[in-house]
Amino acid sequence: MAAGDQAPENTGADSTPTEIDPEVREQLLGARRSIDNIDAALIHLLAERFKYTQQVGRLKATKGLPASDPNRERDQISRLRSLAEESHLDPGFAEKWFNFVVAEVIHHHEQFASGSEPEPESRSHDLS
Template sequence: MEDIQMMTDDAAGQLGSYRRTIDNLDSALLYILAERFRCTEQVGHLKAKQELPAIDNERERRQLDRLMSIANDVGLSGHFVEGLMTMIVGAVVERHREIAAKK
């Protein structure tokens, strides 16, 4: 018998509700990331125009410190947040370098 069939109706309803919330949050995360990347795209064009480097290590350090503090406050793993931000910033820097190479 499948797990969901073994649950009570109440538990199945709760699980469904949680899953709908998770689905909505996943969608919101993607929309937020898309907006972040639209903004960083503009930063990349400005940096290229001003001939600035694709990465500002001091800015990235300050930002990571700030986000790690938030992660601690809200109970998220610092390791997770650091990995996530490394991935996001890496994609942004790569895109900034692509933009600069076209100028």
């Protein structure tokens, strides 16, 4: 934006400029609603996933097993990279996402091993 130019006026929560063509605006809003729904589904799926990883963590803690399972992680990375390729998603992104999730899972497993319950809000995360 050049000096002296003003940013387009926004409509509020949807952050879509008001002077955009109404048809384009509706297409954007429709796509964004779909994205919001998918984001909500992903959060619910992650919550469900963490219920199971916490079961695994408790079991590992009671049996004295290590929090991390490098062989399982390697197999999962390979499987997820293949799924990503089949889905036309960047396999590197899928691996990065998986590593991020696994780091949190291992943190939870370590907390179980130390005799405490995981507190998800206690950690800040950096996806970069």
